[in-house]
Amino acid sequence: MKKFGKVLALMLVPVMVFTLSACGYKDDKAAAGGDVAAILTEAVTSTEEGKAFNIYCWNDEFQSRVKSYYPGYADNGDGTGKIGDVAVNWIITPSQDNAYQNKLDEALLAQKDAAADDKIDLFLIEADYALKYVNTDYTINVADIGLTADDMKDQYQYTKDIVTDSNGNIKGTAWQATPGLFAYRRSIAKAVLGTDAPNEVQAQLSNWDDFNAAAAEMKAQGYTMLSGYDDSYRIFSNNVSGPWVQDTKIIVDENLMKWIDQTKEFTDKGYNNKTSLWSDGWAADQGPDGKTFGFFYSTWGINFTLTGYALADSEAAAEAGNGIYGDWAVCEGPSPFYWGGTWICGAAGTDNTSLVKDIMYKLTCDSATMKKITEVEQDYTNNRTAMEEIANSGFQSAFLGGQNHIKLFAEAAPKIDMSNVSPYDQGLNEEFQGAFKDYFDGNVTKDEALQNFYKNAVVKYPELTY
Amino acid sequence: MLKKKASCVSYTKWGYLFLIPFFLIYIVFSLVPLVSTFYNSLFENYMSGLTQVGPEFVGLENLRKIFADGDMLKYTKNTLIMWLLGFIPQIIMSLLLAAWFTDLRLRIKGAGFFKTIIYMPNLIMASAFAMLFFALFSDIGPVNDILVELGILSQPFRFMSSVNGTRGLVALMNFLMWFGNTTILLMAGMMGIDTALFEAAQVDGAKSFQIFRLITMPLLKPILLYVVITSLIGGMQMFDVPQILTNGDGTPNNSTMTLIMYLNKHLYSKNYGMAGALSVILFMFTAVLSLLVYFNLTKKEN
Numbered sequence A: 001m002k003k004f005g006k007v008l009a010l011m012l013v014p015v016m017v018f019t020l021s022a023c024g025y026k027d028d029k030a031a032a033g034g035d036v037a038a039i040l041t042e043a044v045t046s047t048e049e050g051k052a053f054n055i056y057c058w059n060d061e062f063q064s065r066v067k068s069y070y071p072g073y074a075d076n077g078d079g080t081g082k083i084g085d086v087a088v089n090w091i092i093t094p095s096q097d098n099a100y101q102n103k104l105d106e107a108l109l110a111q112k113d114a115a116a117d118d119k120i121d122l123f124l125i126e127a128d129y130a131l132k133y134v135n136t137d138y139t140i141n142v143a144d145i146g147l148t149a150d151d152m153k154d155q156y157q158y159t160k161d162i163v164t165d166s167n168g169n170i171k172g173t174a175w176q177a178t179p180g181l182f183a184y185r186r187s188i189a190k191a192v193l194g195t196d197a198p199n200e201v202q203a204q205l206s207n208w209d210d211f212n213a214a215a216a217e218m219k220a221q222g223y224t225m226l227s228g229y230d231d232s233y234r235i236f237s238n239n240v241s242g243p244w245v246q247d248t249k250i251i252v253d254e255n256l257m258k259w260i261d262q263t264k265e266f267t268d269k270g271y272n273n274k275t276s277l278w279s280d281g282w283a284a285d286q287g288p289d290g291k292t293f294g295f296f297y298s299t300w301g302i303n304f305t306l307t308g309y310a311l312a313d314s315e316a317a318a319e320a321g322n323g324i325y326g327d328w329a330v331c332e333g334p335s336p337f338y339w340g341g342t343w344i345c346g347a348a349g350t351d352n353t354s355l356v357k358d359i360m361y362k363l364t365c366d367s368a369t370m371k372k373i374t375e376v377e378q379d380y381t382n383n384r385t386a387m388e389e390i391a392n393s394g395f396q397s398a399f400l401g402g403q404n405h406i407k408l409f410a411e412a413a414p415k416i417d418m419s420n421v422s423p424y425d426q427g428l429n430e431e432f433q434g435a436f437k438d439y440f441d442g443n444v445t446k447d448e449a450l451q452n453f454y455k456n457a458v459v460k461y462p463e464l465t466y
Numbered sequence B: 001m002l003k004k005k006a007s008c009v010s011y012t013k014w015g016y017l018f019l020i021p022f023f024l025i026y027i028v029f030s031l032v033p034l035v036s037t038f039y040n041s042l043f044e045n046y047m048s049g050l051t052q053v054g055p056e057f058v059g060l061e062n063l064r065k066i067f068a069d070g071d072m073l074k075y076t077k078n079t080l081i082m083w084l085l086g087f088i089p090q091i092i093m094s095l096l097l098a099a100w101f102t103d104l105r106l107r108i109k110g111a112g113f114f115k116t117i118i119y120m121p122n123l124i125m126a127s128a129f130a131m132l133f134f135a136l137f138s139d140i141g142p143v144n145d146i147l148v149e150l151g152i153l154s155q156p157f158r159f160m161s162s163v164n165g166t167r168g169l170v171a172l173m174n175f176l177m178w179f180g181n182t183t184i185l186l187m188a189g190m191m192g193i194d195t196a197l198f199e200a201a202q203v204d205g206a207k208s209f210q211i212f213r214l215i216t217m218p219l220l221k222p223i224l225l226y227v228v229i230t231s232l233i234g235g236m237q238m239f240d241v242p243q244i245l246t247n248g249d250g251t252p253n254n255s256t257m258t259l260i261m262y263l264n265k266h267l268y269s270k271n272y273g274m275a276g277a278l279s280v281i282l283f284m285f286t287a288v289l290s291l292l293v294y295f296n297l298t299k300k301e302n
Helices: A002-021 A033-043 A060-070 A098-110 A127-134 A157-161 A185-194 A198-204 A206-222 A232-236 A254-269 A282-285 A300-311 A355-363 A367-377 A385-393 A403-415 A425-440 A448-461 B002-007 B012-040 B062-071 B071-102 B111-123 B128-134 B143-150 B163-191 B195-203 B208-236 B240-245 B259-269 B272-301
Strands: A052-057 A073-075 A079-082 A086-092 A119-128 A180-185 A292-297 A328-331 A342-346 B043-048 B051-057
Touching: A002 B259, A033 B208, A052 A060, A052 A098, A060 A073, A060 A086, A060 A232, A060 A342, A060 A355, A060 A367, A060 B071, A086 B062, A098 A127, A119 A127, A119 A292, A119 A355, A127 A425, A180 A185, A180 A300, A180 A367, A180 A403, A180 A448, A180 B062, A185 A198, A185 A206, A185 A328, A198 A206, A198 A328, A206 A254, A232 A254, A254 A425, A282 B240, A300 A328, A328 A403, A342 A355, A355 A367, A367 A385, A385 A403, A425 A448, A425 B195, B012 B043, B012 B272, B043 B259, B051 B272, B071 B111, B071 B163, B071 B208, B071 B259, B111 B163, B128 B163, B163 B208, B163 B240, B195 B208, B208 B272, B259 B272
Parallel strands: A052 A086, A052 A119
Antiparallel strands: A073 A079, A079 A086, A119 A342, A180 A292, A180 A328, B043 B051
């Protein structure tokens, strides 16, 4: 019995050890390309429409758009809906910790064997990882389901570039465009630059040299130009000369090195507050007590994020006099860029192709709907004609002190060039910003930070080299 | 003779019967994953986006890769440093508290109350605790506000950007969470010591510290060793506190990246091969430690 006890104890060892390290394993291989292509053709040729329509997304933004703007959508009030006699199911998974993509991937890989009513019909993606899905057979070429180039002619080119696969097919479509601008505090502009008029401020910030010079003046008068390290990142990363990954090799673009040098200089000279994106310090800098001149923000950032932080009393009405509401204005800044946005993709294997097409058409191509969305929701929609109409109207934003920022957005959006996206943008951008935070903080040298970045990147993406 | 045989009932089969549920659960939830982890560590098997790479048999290539790039050593060092930073104050504090609580002459009032209080931090979820510290010790958080307000610091100390600051916070949290648990273990050990020994020492005129050093400590050795080793095993598996505090990045400069956080990083690409190999190394290490405890604890019986 004693010996038996020993065996027992020995067997207990792995129990203690493996609570965390044990990981499940999958033995079913991913569907080979041929299989996926087979589902696709099967789905496209079938004329019978399915009775269940499954939509994968990460928040309820798209749901509220469908509710309000898709004709014939009836909400059941329990997170599901109906379009005609088709039941619409929303499968919403937050994107934190990659949870949304994990869930979506699992469902897509099982798509082949799923019952017709359980198959994904439509799913949403973000720009930073769009190609991960676009470059596979799991997404439908929109042309195959009847969405023509003519339908999409009013959409901004960059929104199409992001979802164009390696064969030149467009695999998704977006209802919003998210051009970015530089939002600045009017009171600080007046005090330091001598003017708060957007065109005159823009003249002093139109290239990086002028921008840096303005930063020095800000510092001299007790303000910081930017809040933290990542603020100007997208303006550099959207204007790179090549994609992040070329032939499985990670290439750090010249322009990103410029971001590093500029941010290091800003940090060492005290032109920023050493915050990180979405941190509490970063948020505080946008509030009434902030001493930061400006933030690079895109459409949603200005009428949603910035407005939220600007109020001194969040319970009171959002109007001039409450915090720094009305003290903001926007200008183009040194380079065009975009930030964020959501694309709709049809999932290969869907049995509701005509509904997928109709949703794509009505919510991303139809000018009347697009214009209405902008007017009601203040969202900047992906329709050139509609946006230019609003831009040339007498539209005024009270938050921006009466400025018509749609006009600036309409001018900035066509200038965005996103032909250099890669499927690895999300992970590599995150690792890059993270690794160089150590450099800006003075914990490592530039070379060490670069090595840390490479090391962390290949752990995330084992197929890459450097 | 015959009669005697009939009256001898064997209870052995009941013993085995009652062990069945344990073995079933052990096999399904521990042995199978354990063996499959070993098996997985021999394959190249990960997801590149939505495309699966492998599984392709590569033998010990994954293990070789882990040892070759040397990061594992760095992360082992991080893990051990953070464990030690938390464990040393923890064991001192726990010994002191346990000695006080079990001291017959002190008769501390409300010992039960204090025992509950010091155990409390362990009841909070580690991730919630880490979130709390993240907010408290942020660059513009209340701790910095207070330190600057009191004139202790001239400007906020950026805890999360300093290697010592972040490691210190992780250690502090582990200390706060586990010293109560250790105290209770040590108390159990101390209460197992024959009180006659303490009384005899007192009659002989021994001082409190002498009693502690010459009677309590030597007799506490087996429990102490058990505490050290289980804490080390727990420390090697440190994950939730630094993971949440640094948002999974082990910042700054990967100095708070623990072995399990590194393993977790491999799961971003569902890299079962590398994660498996790392688990195997971790398993070996922990198994050795566990065997050490096991033989030490069973030595006396023989």
